[in-house]
Amino acid sequence: MKWREASGMAVPLAAAVFLMLPIFTSSTGDIRHHGTSRARGWRASVTSDVTANNSVSNVTAQLGGTAYLHCLVGHLNERGQVSWIRKRDWHILSSGKFTYTNDERFQVLHGEGxxxxxxxxxxxxxxxxxTYECQVSTRTGIVSHYVRxxxxVPEAFIxxxxxxHVDLGxxxxxxxxxxxxxxxxxxVFWYHNDRMxxxxxxxxxxxVETEPGARTQSxxxxxxxxxxxxxxxxxxASNTEPASIHVFVSEGSNKMAAILRRNTSAIHGITSSITCILLFASVLAHFVVR
Incomplete structure (x- = not known):
């Protein structure tokens, strides 16, 4: 059986009311660590009671990548239904294999069997x-699993x-x-000004030598x-804010030192001239006063 998606599908009023009822009657709002969280997701058997209700698992995804939120449900009968709800706005994202959002980035993956x-x-x-809620309808009530x-966002720095500062050559x-x-x-691409x-x-x-890993170095x-x-x-780097540094290439430390000495001498000469002028003015003022 192929996966199907019905983005923005209009749901009949009666069906919408039926779908909304378990959401408002079953969700408690708190997230507690009950049940067992597995590496690939969470497993609920609809033939059991709801002691595993409100279990939690965590998923980490990189900005721009693809996130997979797993919900493992065993022995689902014809009356059973699996729905995904986004907790921040209580938006119903899916019911069964159908999606109820205009955002085409969302899709339910479920193979036959x-x-x-x-x-x-x-x-x-x-x-x-x-947080996202996987809600499973059972004969005895609703079982919910939450995925955080x-x-x-990867960070880059130089x-x-x-x-x-480097010397010429x-x-x-x-x-x-x-x-x-x-x-x-x-x-990882390197740019000089605007040129790669x-x-x-x-x-x-x-x-350019790049060593990928948990802490990639280029x-x-x-x-x-x-x-x-x-x-x-x-x-x-891909999906990373760029990092920059300014490079100054000079003609060598000896010439830079000579330039500094020349500037220092010029400043010293100007200072001496000003001192002489002030001294002469002071003497002249002394004779004028007398």
Whole structure:
């Protein structure tokens, strides 16, 4: 049997009332840790009593990824019904295999003979964060299971203080770290100002090495730095806010020191001239007064 989805389907008034009744009569509003939570989800047998009611499981999904909220139901009879409700606004997302939302990111996955009634949410957003209720109708009442969905946003940063100074002809070496990413990023792109430089064959001397993992590291190496290599450098990973640092390429520490000495001497000369003028004015004023 194929999965079917009826987004925005108009529900007859009588059916809508029938569907809403268990929601308002069964939900207690509190979330308590009863029953057993499994790795793939929660299992309820509709032939048993409701002692497993209000059990809770947790799901973590990455921003922009796909979240799977599992609800395992065994021995569901013809009168049984599985529904998914979003707790923050009490919106009925699905009943059986039909969805009742215009948001096409939501879909119920259930194969014939399967005990798993999975609520799939594609391209998850920050506003999807929260609690969802899997509600199962039984002969003795309603059994509810709650899934807490947490949306995490990966963070990227470049090691350093926001500025990086190198000498002319030396090597620019930058390291970008990507954290809080349940799924390692598929790529990390580096930009010099607005130009992507991962595969810059024209410039040459550029290498990018990325080690994916729970704490992904991407290393940018630019050999033979020139004055044109100065500017803003940005690392950007999938589903991650970019991180930037400004690189300054100078003509060498000796010349910079000479420039500083020259500026210091000039300031010292100006200060001496001002001192002489003030001294002369003081002497002149002394004679005028006399």
């Amino acid at each position: 399967s005990e798993d009634w999975t609520l799939q949410i594609k391209f998850v957003q920050k506003r999807d964060n929260g 969905l947490q949306i995490v 090691l350093g203080s926001g500025e990086h 030396s090597v620019i070496h930058l390291i970008c770290i990507v954290e809080k990413s349940p799924t390692p990023p598929q790529y 430089i991962n595969y810059d064959a024209t410039r040459g001397g550029i290498t 290393r940018l190496t630019v050999r033979g730095a020139t004055l044109k290599d100065s500017g803003n450098y940005t690392c950007s």
